Amino acid sequence: KQPLDLPLYAIGTVHPQISPSGKAVVVSYQGSIWRLPAEGGTIKRLAAGAGFALQPCWSPDERRVAFLQGKGWSGGQVKVVDSRTGAAIPVPGTLFATGRPAFTPDGRHLVGNLRRERQLEAFRSLDLETGELKTLLRLPSPRQPWALSSDGKWVAYVTTMDMPEQQTGNDGPQADLWKVPSSGGEAERIVRFPARLHALCWSLAGDALYVSTELGGVHNDLYRVALDDPERPTRVTFGQADEDWPSVSRDGRRLLYADNHKGCPALVLRDLAADTSRTLPIERLDFGVPVGRLSLKLVDKGTGRPLVARVALEHADGSFHAPPGALWRIFGDVGHFYVRGEVEMNLPAGRYRLRAWHGPEYRMQQLNLELRSAETTQQTVVLERWTDPNARGWYSGENHIHANYGYGEYYNSPATMADMCAGEGLNVGNFMVANSDGDGVFDREYFRGRPDALSTEQTILYWNEEYRSTIWGHMTLVNLKQVVEPVFTGFKDTTNPYDIPTMSDIAWKTHRQGGLVNYTHPASQPADLYRGAYSAKGLPIYAALGKIDTMDVMGSGDRASSALYHRLLNCGFRIAASAGTDCFLNRMRSWLPGGERAYVKMDGPFSYQKWIEGLRAGKSFVTNGPMLELSVDGKGIGGEVKLPSAGEVHVRATVASQFPLDRLEVLYNGKVMATAVPVKKELTTELDTTIPIKSSGWIAARAVGPAAADVQGEWLHGHTSPVYVVVGDKPPGSADDARYFLAWIDRLWDTIQERDRFPDRRSQAEVEAEVNEARKVYGKIIDKAARTTR
Template sequence: MKFAALLPALALASALMAQNPWKNATPPYPHARTGGNYMQNYYLPPAASTPWRPAFSPDGEWIVFSMAGSIWKIRIGETTAYELTAGSTYDSSPVFSPDGSKIVYTADEDYEAINLRMLDLKTGESHALTQGSQVNLDPVFAPDGKRLLYVSTQPDGWYNLYAMPLDAAGNPGQPLKLTADHSYHNARLYFGAEDLHIQPTISPSGDEMILVSNRDISLGSGGVWRAPVEPNAMDKAKLILPEETLYRTRPQWSPDGKRILYSSHRGTQFDNLYVLPVNGGEPYQLTFGDWDHFEPSWSPDGEWIVYVANEHGLSELRLLETFGGEERPIEIRQRVYKRPMGTLAVTVRDGRTGPLTAAKIMLTAADGKAYAPSDAYHRVGARALFLDFFHTDGSFELDLPVGEVELLAMKGFERVPVKARPKIVEGQVTRVELAVERFTNAKARGWYSGSDHVHMNYGGNLHNTPENLMFMAAAEDLDVVGEKVANKDNRIFDYQFYNGAYDEQRSTSDRLLSWGEEYRPPWYGHINFINLTDHLLSPFTTGYENTAIESLYPSNTDMFRRARKQGALGGHVHPYTDPPETVGYANARTFPVDLALGSFEYLEVMTGAMYAKHTARVWHRALNCGFRVTPSGGEDSISNLHRNPAIGAARVYADLGGKLEWSRWLDAIREGRTMITNGPLVWLKVDGEGPGGEIHLPESGGSVEVHATLESAFPVDRLELIFRGEVVQTIPLTDGRHQASWRGRIPVEQSGWFTLRALSDNAVYPIDDENLHAETAAVYVLKGDQPIRSREDAEYFITWIDAITKQAEQHPGWRSEKEKAHVRGQFADARKIMVERAAGR
């Protein structure tokens, strides 16, 4: 294939490797030092294409909210929304001043910092209240309008509350810090040691506040506290609601001062609205439904509540009558913009003359911001380039500011991405047709792609469905979707869809859907089950501090064995982003135990490039000890979070013999006929045998003929043939480093295995990962009766088992000596096997 002839735009994309033409690849919000990806998804305001963070005006006649990166207002009972801000920042979280003359809002500066700004509604001009590289959130006015409470990571990256004085013109004074840094006795799961102090709401009298904090709380983002508005407020704070929250609470003090309104999941899959007395008590539920109810806010008279619902998938504004229960949708049928706008209409075809096809779209307008249609979920990558994107069914239309647009469409790894730069003209429709051209067809080889690590719902802003999941898979050209039911703390998501492993009803001849489980114990490390045919395995996790399941019993080995009784395949997932020995063997901690005991079938080598870099080394050591472990892939996409890898960003290809069937997929995983990748495609034959195959040589050894092939839409830097973990042949690249084909003979003097690996040194646009990485499963070569063994690698695993045995002994959660002895016995049995392997047996 000649990429320059096929699609000239790709030459530009290739030249941009390790770059994003729209923004740099700075990690998001580098000065926010707690919470990580979950904090960014559940707490920080998203650049949503649909409405978010609504609030009433003081006269109760208008709703102000964020949408498409701007602040908007709409009069209650009408359907026309008016844009109030328009600039280079993603604006959100608007609140009116008590006199209704101003609005304070958050301004997200390209996912690096968030600052507060004040809009004068009379002049339409905004000015800064905070500046710099920190994160500033949750603005709320004091009743007299002379102070603004807010959250900031200033100065050291931890979330604390501040009170900012304001003069009559809205100019800020010196902020007063209301809460102080405070540490828990250990690093809490997903939240770390430093406490959060977030989401303040102020009393009608202005001298008290209610906030969310995990002060002295082991799990979640914290309980709800009542405290004075003064420095060191937590010293006098009272916990009024002990609950394992997840950033969604957003308490709102009622206008009459007697209760708070807030959002809570209360251990279920969905968030609903509740009220609670301000002194504490029993929560009372206001909304009901198998969808989320977020971001509530009182009307000035307390008779109505405005909130965000995702019943139909994307967020929408709703009004709820406090007494009576009437619900009203707030429909937006027309938008009046603050700036000149035009319309972009795009179609995407499969080939230049093919039908419309689903695809992934990356779009940045002339103002430097990313946009998505109002019927699409605006997403952001989370690995390296942090590119904004959305999925389309093949046709979309949206309004954009005038000027040049950066537009790219891509569909999986077997078609060439296509780029265009249309120009938006005020009041006109600009039409663009894009064609994603296929350059190879893995199915013609008998290979099909899949992701075995996908989550549909996980507390995110989107209410996802199996149908939408399959649509996203089509846009990413993914043949097999391995959805995993899983816990998030005390919640279990999507269990109601499980009805045996293979979803025959929703699968098609082109795409398969299965329901499995991710079992998520923090001490042992997470594991996946494929093909649980009878039931899901509870309690879905072990080792959670301060719960009735804090014990390390049962072990992962026990759960693998239970799953296998149902005919399931098991594997360790998202294992290592560092050499295991440098981080206390955290993540997939008991991998060598399960390896020696033969309790699982596969290892998720490809979750992302950084995982693959370090996990592949552990996998190679396992192969060198004679254990046959299938490499698998899955990006751990949480598909209803907006900031997360796209489904199929990391995938496994499997040799199904030319027919897409569930039983063939299972056989391929079980037998090691796979290849893992985040972009390049690599194919390997050794004496005619592909991955999973076995070649027998005489006792004297000999040589094997190798045929190695690379096909890639994205340029790689190296293509390497590996034997027993060492590079034995670097293969020349052709066609701008997109292709390679090599045949040669390799001498074999000891039993071992071959794989073929492709790598780039850096990120390659538009793949959102640290670098490109692809590798085949092993082809085994046996010299006579000699087993595949390595003393060095077996001893590495022995050291590992010894270390985690000591760690397990010291764990505080055991319920009995019997439990501890059971797990200790498994570790000891595994060690004996590794000692045998070290001895060459």
């Protein structure tokens, strides 16, 4: 048992459930299953092992706990253990589930979204003695929350207004709450709730449901929905952040839930009769095995100074560990946390694999260590650079980070974001003020119109904005002094239901305050760049109108986004390459901040303003690892080469990578003009060549390779912004790509007319005029291309 110096509260317990008697609690904590008394005290580990254990539930007699174990965070294999000893209890056959399962009142069956291997998911009942798996229902939205009534007769579940191929919230923020007999039958809608519902549990009497929802804001609170008066729910909690995962004891007196206003979730027990609440203290961690102590230090080899780093501690049994209260998160199938220089923690004795990262400029360090019972192990991890872009004037950043964005286990602050960004070696972190499905706007309280006060010389934190339209696409607006209003448009049944203002208005409001306009996650499907709920459908219009400074070539859908980028460049639009991961860092499982990032070249000391202006000027390359350099006739990335007539240019491209690459390419107007194949074991590959230039256009360098275990993204990839080439006085422009975008605009306009989300005909006419201006631009490109080829 590990006694704590002082009682802790917010240690990071998730998925809590109170026992039927109200005397004990089970939780998932750092990917293992634990129990503790309902008054707090010692928390005891019941189950651990490879992967992550989540969504525990009690049997009616409290002798067993069922849970899911897997590599993901939404489901896994169904396991059952003894609730006192943690001893495994066999489950007939191999069974998988998504979301929390539940025991039936007789304890003989387990119900939930269950399936055997290679079986489609459905709401099923497992006979825990015979292994018979019986389909009861097919819930319309299996990923939405559901709950079994205390008598086992009813299932409550949730559906939303969302439709395939549409953004969430496009058709309204509401959620329908239903009930259906657990044995099957006709479902009855209880209420159309005005906001999303994230967790459910029944009252003891079955006359109400407790729900978690962000109704009226962005943070989740608990409400009681009475079945005989569902239109008037009663608010139960009034927290500063999120209250989630409600459960009620069998006597109907105690309501348990999690509260994350301290960052990590704490457990709160509410006496419903007395209307009082208290947070459960954690006084001791009982791992159930001998414990040793680890004293860990992280040091930069080059400077000898303490370093902020991402750390994974994996026990020989496959379980992951972190200090109590750490924002323990999952990337891929690895649990990790951030350490600012040093940390001490007690852990189960045994063998561990320790891995440490500090972004793509450093080599991952891995070592094996053994913790002995009742002994302290001192361990220093030295992280070493393999490249130093800052020394060459290149500074990293990204434009699309969500510190807090709904549906998350944690509540982030500038302090936690400083740890994550510094731990990834990210120089610029642009965080987003944004909505999700409805009127609530996340993180507005952190907007300052300048870098946050916790910024340092090497790590700048800046809350900016993601403008989100359900039809035009999403833009990240950075270097803002004021939030650009409205923050979102086109969300039905909200304060901004219309498809106006357009991106032109938003771009004008951004540019007048010195901001930069960036289109984010522009494409996801290489076979049809237009298609996708979150694709940048308005980008060809606003690129043609000169409103867009940059676009995220990397961050999501990299292959499709690169293809769209090339087509826009081929039309003669000068748009710089940027990157934005769209990571959700309050969620336990998400991308890493800066896992795909932009490097921007600047002269002199680093500053946020220089980074923004360098990016605007196109002095950038984007990457998830490879480090690129490019020059054309001596002009660097973002530069311009002028030729009096058709001729040749000298191109020098360089890539350095700590992971194997397939090739380095030089592109001219999207076509591969030269290729170099890296030599094995060599960090750097160079390509020095001359290429023929027939017409105005652009030249870029690209490096590609197979996906690597420690690298974010579908492949190893780096891409520069262009060096532009002007031949004579002839402007660039591809007729084929212009025709492609004219067809794109026609397709978009048909959708806009079908949506008909305008307050009046005048507004529609103004938008149509803007669209027609973009059409004219593409028409001129086609005409000029025809004259050039005559």
